[in-house]
Amino acid sequence: MHKRTSQTMRLSKFISLALAAMLASCAQPATDPTTIPVSGEMVAELTSPPIVPAPVGSRKATKLKVEMEIVEKEAEMADGVRYIYWTFGGSVPGKFIRTRIGDEVAFTLKNHPDNKLPHNIDLHAVTGPGGGATSSFVAPGHQITFSFKTLNPGLYVYHCATAPVGMHIANGMYGLILVEPEGGLPKVDREYYIMQGDFYTKGENGQPGLQPFDMAKAIDEDADYVVFNGRVGSLTGDNAITANVGETVRLFVGNGGPNLVSSFHVIGEIFDKVHIEGGSVINENVQTTLIPAGGAAIVEFKVEVPGTFILVDHSIFRAFNKGALGMLKVQGEENKTVYSGKQQEGIYHPEGGTIQKMPGEAPAARKASSVAERIEFGKQVYSKTCFACHQPDGQGIPSAFPPLANSDYLNADVKRAIKIVIEGKTGEIIVNGKKYNSVMTAQALTDEEIANVLTYVYHSWGNNKTVVTPKMVARVRSGH
Amino acid sequence: MTRTCLLLVSWLAMSAGPASGQSSTEMQKITGGTFVPLYGADSAEVHIDDFYLDVYPVTNAQFVDFVRSYPNWRRSQVIRLFADQNYLRTWADDTTLGAGMLPRAPVTYVSWFAAKAYCECLGKRLPTMDEWEYVAMADEKQKDARADSLFNQRIISGYETPDTHIQPVGSTYRNFWGIYDMHGLIWEWTSDFNSVLISGESRKDGDTDRNLFCAAGSVNATDLMNYAAFMRYALRGSIKARYSLRSLGFRCAKDVSE
Numbered sequence A: 001m002h003k004r005t006s007q008t009m010r011l012s013k014f015i016s017l018a019l020a021a022m023l024a025s026c027a028q029p030a031t032d033p034t035t036i037p038v039s040g041e042m043v044a045e046l047t048s049p050p051i052v053p054a055p056v057g058s059r060k061a062t063k064l065k066v067e068m069e070i071v072e073k074e075a076e077m078a079d080g081v082r083y084i085y086w087t088f089g090g091s092v093p094g095k096f097i098r099t100r101i102g103d104e105v106a107f108t109l110k111n112h113p114d115n116k117l118p119h120n121i122d123l124h125a126v127t128g129p130g131g132g133a134t135s136s137f138v139a140p141g142h143q144i145t146f147s148f149k150t151l152n153p154g155l156y157v158y159h160c161a162t163a164p165v166g167m168h169i170a171n172g173m174y175g176l177i178l179v180e181p182e183g184g185l186p187k188v189d190r191e192y193y194i195m196q197g198d199f200y201t202k203g204e205n206g207q208p209g210l211q212p213f214d215m216a217k218a219i220d221e222d223a224d225y226v227v228f229n230g231r232v233g234s235l236t237g238d239n240a241i242t243a244n245v246g247e248t249v250r251l252f253v254g255n256g257g258p259n260l261v262s263s264f265h266v267i268g269e270i271f272d273k274v275h276i277e278g279g280s281v282i283n284e285n286v287q288t289t290l291i292p293a294g295g296a297a298i299v300e301f302k303v304e305v306p307g308t309f310i311l312v313d314h315s316i317f318r319a320f321n322k323g324a325l326g327m328l329k330v331q332g333e334e335n336k337t338v339y340s341g342k343q344q345e346g347i348y349h350p351e352g353g354t355i356q357k358m359p360g361e362a363p364a365a366r367k368a369s370s371v372a373e374r375i376e377f378g379k380q381v382y383s384k385t386c387f388a389c390h391q392p393d394g395q396g397i398p399s400a401f402p403p404l405a406n407s408d409y410l411n412a413d414v415k416r417a418i419k420i421v422i423e424g425k426t427g428e429i430i431v432n433g434k435k436y437n438s439v440m441t442a443q444a445l446t447d448e449e450i451a452n453v454l455t456y457v458y459h460s461w462g463n464n465k466t467v468v469t470p471k472m473v474a475r476v477r478s479g480h
Numbered sequence B: 001m002t003r004t005c006l007l008l009v010s011w012l013a014m015s016a017g018p019a020s021g022q023s024s025t026e027m028q029k030i031t032g033g034t035f036v037p038l039y040g041a042d043s044a045e046v047h048i049d050d051f052y053l054d055v056y057p058v059t060n061a062q063f064v065d066f067v068r069s070y071p072n073w074r075r076s077q078v079i080r081l082f083a084d085q086n087y088l089r090t091w092a093d094d095t096t097l098g099a100g101m102l103p104r105a106p107v108t109y110v111s112w113f114a115a116k117a118y119c120e121c122l123g124k125r126l127p128t129m130d131e132w133e134y135v136a137m138a139d140e141k142q143k144d145a146r147a148d149s150l151f152n153q154r155i156i157s158g159y160e161t162p163d164t165h166i167q168p169v170g171s172t173y174r175n176f177w178g179i180y181d182m183h184g185l186i187w188e189w190t191s192d193f194n195s196v197l198i199s200g201e202s203r204k205d206g207d208t209d210r211n212l213f214c215a216a217g218s219v220n221a222t223d224l225m226n227y228a229a230f231m232r233y234a235l236r237g238s239i240k241a242r243y244s245l246r247s248l249g250f251r252c253a254k255d256v257s258e
Helices: A002-026 A129-135 A165-170 A215-220 A317-321 A371-390 A408-412 A414-423 A447-458 A470-477 B002-012 B060-069 B112-120 B129-136 B149-160 B200-204 B214-218 B227-238
Strands: A041-043 A063-078 A081-088 A097-100 A104-111 A142-149 A154-159 A174-180 A190-199 A225-228 A241-244 A248-257 A262-267 A271-275 A282-286 A288-291 A295-302 A307-313 A325-331 A425-431 A434-440 B027-030 B033-035 B046-048 B051-054 B253-255
Touching: A063 A225, A129 A142, A154 A248, A154 A295, A165 A190, A165 A215, A174 A190, A174 A248, A190 A241, A215 B149, A248 A262, A248 A288, A262 A295, A282 A288, A288 A295, A307 A317, A371 A447, A408 A425, A408 A447, A414 A447, A414 A470, A447 A470, B027 B129, B033 B129, B046 B129, B051 B129, B129 B227, B149 B227
Parallel strands: A041 A063, A063 A104, A097 A174, A190 A248, A241 A325
Antiparallel strands: A063 A081, A104 A142, A154 A174, A190 A225, A248 A295, A262 A288, A262 A307, A271 A282, A271 A295, A307 A325, A425 A434, B027 B051, B033 B046, B051 B253
């Protein structure tokens, strides 16, 4: 028995060694990618973000025709803010190009006649001077064709490289080109295309109207907007990307810059796999991955529980104040083992249950004796509790947090407003004609504080000057 | 100059009539001087002699008169070598402007050859790139306003704004020299537009790689903050003499000695 076991072990060891040797000998010799033959010809499917073209699968290397049109056009940067974008294919980022290793890409770059400027394209997937830029310089109303062979698998940025290059990138001229390995990337359930970019406008963030590019701010790297897919709200609300519980999601994430490096993070998810910098090394179990300007990463994760997962640049002021926010909405069955949701809520007394007062006389909270005082105290509450989401001037954050300034929703129903502060609010609401679908938590404020802060809000930013009293709050709290 | 025009005309078309109807734009004398352009061939400083420059870009109406007088420059008759298929493409026919085009708006969709011929037929010439840049660095009050960030920002915003070429000439500012519309309406041809940044084959000339691509564009430039000038030089580098662009027109210059 004993002997047999050791024999079996020895045998299995031998087999595994032999297997390993076989595998090694079966492994494909490293072929020179320049010699991969191409067969046939096909027109590349190009897609606008967040959609990606169909995977290459097992297709052979081919002659791939890519036709890209450069369009200079005015579009919305944020609610009420317009910008003249320069685009590859009419979107920011530009159209996604999907190739496989060994493809011979015949690239035609067309500069629309209505455009005012010359452009070109530097594809980081190209091996050659200027990444194609030297061969693709094209005046408005003209087109140019050049070709290249994809030699290295990975996810690559392309961008315009015409002087002044920073300005061309700052106006949106970037996108991603994927070179899949032989046989394609492993199959997943969902794939999306996301690219971060920073924008520099003459007016400050949120200032409405057509905003020209601000050269001085761009040079100072002082961005007014840091956004995914070219505008604030491109991936929130109805534009959110989606998945079902149990599915594996792959995000092709690029960073056009021109200046800022992205700390890409999905709140409530851990990346099972990250192709670091879009290359061949795979890291596992990553919380936040760094994406350089002019770089990319492929991140993959399985979604285990339903809910809304927020995509951010974890340089977090950019997410909060400059627009670097997206949403992944996952539908399906709850899994309480993975995530329970709120199970219990109670009072926490660090001193233990018996001692409830700090030594010495706690200063009694001063009660407001007039509406003016109520507003004054309310402002203090607002700046501690509310302003992070609703913003200093009550303007909110488009597609994420509704405005309190001039708010029809607020002014319509004071009881509802009180109730929301006490209990929080989840789900879809319409404020000033815009749909919001996010979460406000219940606020741990006293009746007095709630009365003060709401009175302050109602007396600010064009609202209807309702005075809220602690009595009104108490009534709502008790359910009357 | 006039001789060149007649030569060109008689060579290209037998039917060249007298240069009637072609109204010459008023000119202003520009006092020469020395300046440092964004890009130069050799030395940084460039000397400009006194010269005359058209107060306005050449207009649609003026160019209609020109092609009436010189049929060989009409859209249907022009030699392809001298103007690509885009030449005057928005016109209704050979001698009629397209619907909605203002006679007083600057002519665009003209090739360098056509612009050169136009000026020569008036006894003028195209300005050199350095002359043009010399005048273009002036704002309303100063000869050289390039250090003024607001001036730069205004020019860049103008370059970014679509469809500026459809406005009449004179609708932007009058500069120090009394010249209108140096920025804000159109790009303009210069006689030696392709002498600095060159596309295609000429790029290999000389030892320095004078590509304007990516950060390489900053290598030979004298003022890295002058984004507006970068944009102009980039445009010049992307075009060829037979090209006709929607936002590219011209004005004429003249030597003082004549």
